Amino acid sequence: MKNNDQLVPNSSKTTGPVASRREWKLPPPEPTVFAYEPITVHERIAYIAGQIPKHQGKLAYCGLVGSGVSFEEAKAAAQICAEQALAWLNRSAGGLDNIERILRLKCFVAHAEGFTQISEVADAASILLVEYFGDAGRHSRSVIGVRSLPRNAPVLVEITAALCSEPT
Numbered sequence: 001m002k003n004n005d006q007l008v009p010n011s012s013k014t015t016g017p018v019a020s021r022r023e024w025k026l027p028p029p030e031p032t033v034f035a036y037e038p039i040t041v042h043e044r045i046a047y048i049a050g051q052i053p054k055h056q057g058k059l060a061y062c063g064l065v066g067s068g069v070s071f072e073e074a075k076a077a078a079q080i081c082a083e084q085a086l087a088w089l090n091r092s093a094g095g096l097d098n099i100e101r102i103l104r105l106k107c108f109v110a111h112a113e114g115f116t117q118i119s120e121v122a123d124a125a126s127i128l129l130v131e132y133f134g135d136a137g138r139h140s141r142s143v144i145g146v147r148s149l150p151r152n153a154p155v156l157v158e159i160t161a162a163l164c165s166e167p168t
Contacts, residue, residue: 026083026086026087026090027055027056027080027084028087029084029087029090029091030054030055030057030084030087032049038051038088038092039088039089039092039093041092041163041166041167044100044162044163044166045160045162046089046092046160046161046162046163047160048085048088048089048159048160048161049158050106050108050157050158051081051082051084051088051156051157051158051159052081052149052150052151052153052155053076053077053078053081053084053155054084059151059152059153060076060077060080061073061074061077061153061154062151062153062154063110063152064110064111064112064115064154065109065112065115065118065121065154065155066111066112066114066115067112067115069154071117071121073154074109074121074124074154075120075121075124076124077121077155078107078122078123078124078125079124079128081107081125081156082105082124082125082128082129082157082159084157085157085158086132089159089161092167093161093163093167094163094164094165094166094167094168096132097164098163098164098165099133099162099163099164100161100162100163100164101133101136101137101138101139101162102129102133102136102138102139102159102161103139103140103160103161103162104139104140104141104142104158104159104160105122105126105129105139105141105142105157105160106141106142106143106157106158106159107121107122107125107141107143107155107156107157108144108145108146108149108155108156108157109121109143109144109146110146110147110148110149110153110154110155111145111146111154115145118143118144118145121143122141122143122157125157126139129159139159
């Protein structure tokens with residue numbers, strides 16, 4: 001199992017140009033203290049639990065999008081959530097080279113009344129996945145607007161990915 005926190009775009013898995021060839025630094029996966037697993041792998045499918053925008057054990061953003069959390073901050077929060085999901089895949093699913101493709105992304109956005117750009121918030125996470133994996137990062141997606149999320153997070157992202165092989 002790989003435990004490499006450097007995120008380097010994998011050009012061998014892309015059918016088109018990857019938007020960025022720079023090396024990405026993954027954060028360490030944020031552990032949970034609750035009664036669930038952050039990632040479960042079953043029959044070459046990795047299910048990543050909902051990730052909130054945590055950085056070094058603390059929420060990077062708190063509150064409702066459109067009231068206390070700006071649109072730009074919400075997009076940054078969605079990217080942090082996607083990076084956390086990648087960090088868990090990297091650590092627990094055999095490394096990012098073991099990802100065949102991203103299958104599904106669910107994005108939950110806690111927003112104030114009248115805020116309507118929840119899909120655009122989720123785009124930030126989707127774009128990050130496509131930038132890294134190319135066509136293998138394209139996925140089906142659901143975006144759900146909600147009144148609140150755990151720990152007053154503005155965004156929560158779940159990812160499901162197909163693996164090339166069972167992690168060792």
